[in-house]
Amino acid sequence: MKKLLPIILIGIMMSSCQKEVRTDYIIEGTAKDVYNGIRVYLNELDQRGRPVPVDTAIVLNGSFTFNGKVPYPKLYFLTMNGSPGRIPLMIENTKMTLDVDKKILSNSILSGSDSHDLLHEFNTTLNKIKEDLNTVSKNYSDAQFLRDSVNMKSDKVVLEKLQEKLANYPFDFIEEHSNSNTVLEIFQSQLRVANADYPKIKTLFDNLDQSVKITQKGITIKSIIEQTIAKIEAQKNTAIGAIAPPFSAPDPEGKELAISEVYSKGKITIIDFWAAWCGPCRRENPNLVKIYDQYHDKGLEIIGVSLDGRRGQQNPKEAWIKAIEDDKLTWNHVSNLTYFDKIAQSYNVNAIPAMFILDDKGAIIAKNLRGKALELKVAELLN
Template sequence: MKSYLFVLITGLLLASCTEKEPRTDYVINGNAKDVYNGIRVYMSKVGPNGRPVMVDTAIVMNEKFKFTGALSHPELYYLNVASVNGRIPVMLENAEMTFELDKSNILESILLGSEAHSEMLEFNSTIQEHKEKLIQAQKNYSDAQFVRDSVNMEKDKEVIEKLNKRIQDYPFEFIDDHQDSFSTVQILEMQLRSRDFDLNRIAKAFNNLDPSIKNSEPGLSVKNKIDGLRQLIEKEKATQIGAIAPKFSAPQPDGTTLALDEVLKKGEITIIDFWAAWCGPCRRENPNVVRIYEKFHDKGLEIIGVGLDGRRGQQNPKEAWEKAIKDDGLTWHQVSNLKYFDQIAKDYNVNAIPAMFILDKEGKIIAKNLRGIQLENKVAELLN
């Protein structure tokens, strides 16, 4: 009996010792039927700036090619062939994979051996199916509307609403069912790029992912994007119409400091005008602002210009700023830190100029980003 137990335990130990270690490299065995020798196959990925970055190249010989390498995690790449139109997205992972090229339509090519790729195919296939049903339902609604079939219009409208909701919900259902898969990272990236993304829902889905996914390089990249968008939304809230404008103070041309609050006390409404000497559109708009100021200053209009001079390569920014003030006849208050898009611009979520905010006497934003006749009409509406 003891001998039997010894053999059994020894067998179990040997079995555990022979378990396969996780693979640390990948191989793609490519089959390229009807592709000539010497044609190149390219592997690329999307770089930090959103543009394709070439990663590797293989050469077709005897209708075959091969890629080898190693990945720290499954990741989205693209394959394209020099003699074939288009490119195909593939989720690569450390495994032995087979790629069957469809020369007539590269998007019909098949990658086998990657679990992450299979999951993405499953996701894309289901989404496409829902979208095709939606297109048909919209056509049915249009047909019913044309013949004024109110009964079917109501039915089709209900189907359209359900399919739209299904398309919105499915990505998050898929993520919940694949919380330990790197395919979820790509789906979250897609959600962040969608027109009407739900940031809170995306953040919740991300937080529910397995820690190994959340703490990976692509997981942290998604987290940074979520955090960045959240900060941007908060900044937009701080300068939306109805909000109290962020307070600031900055040096005037003579070196003394002027605060926004000091200007607010002087008028009925105040325009904050973000501009710069180097900004062509700003300089072309200045004559219009001068005319509006001269017309409405006595009725309670104040303006404080915030100069964003000081960009890299600008010679003598203070001199350029002061010269532009004089040349353009800007007789209202002017301040600048001479630090390009400085903290004031960031607080107002200004990333392009000219940018304008109209404030009431209490500092509440009542209008923004108006130019030309629209700006004049708004000021007239507020002061006449």
């Protein structure tokens, strides 16, 4: 029995050292020298990046408290009346303490959240790389000004290494911490980077822990990645010289018509994405009628792809056919009557009117022309 007693005591001590498991969070804040009654806000960012308060606390005797629940560790931003700026906080269901610096909110310290510690580690390292990069960039510029070839050469080597380090660090960090919800915030920042490497981003996302991917934020990021990759592919598929993506859709009589059936009949073919509800499209139609009447006998074909079927249209097919008749559009027409459908997506069409000119083999030879520019291009190709 005497031998068992130390083992029991050790077990009790070990269990008491484990982090408390909670299903809610509590943030105990201290705000030194802040007047009673000052309001503190916990905010989420909306789709435009604007803060939206989700909870409010009032400072009393230098203290305030937030209580709540999160489905998974989430990023919030704390603001306080009378203090500029905001504090990023990774909140998770645990007990946390927050020491607020009212003069410089960014100097405030949150303790108790592993997710927040991880985000802080990432930002600290990232900022250090940026500082080093700025220093070396200045040194390189100074060496260029002084025509110091020796330092120019050495600074350039360091500069290139730091640039590579800066580009790779977010990806390396995500890969190292693939089981943490914190990396979703880093993913989101990478999605805003110009010319982001989306295939690499997708691979990293696919390798995340399943528990991270199935969160609402994970699902949203996955959707953005997939939509952006599809858009990139569509841009490649509709570049000048590319073979136009194939498609077929019902004509006004319900018969399927393929784009290949149209461009094979003429020397050039205009694909015109439009809709009965689209004012700019309807204003462009007289110009198209004029061009078609003038050049159809010389080998011009047109196929109108209607994007009617948007929410609120009472009878999309009726509106489509009436617009064809009213505007005297005597060429080929097709529509799935489902607004910006798969055809529009495959051509990376996000706004209408949008036009593509194909040769008799289906290769794209011009696009995004309207008015006089379209007329001149058709004349150049057929005269």
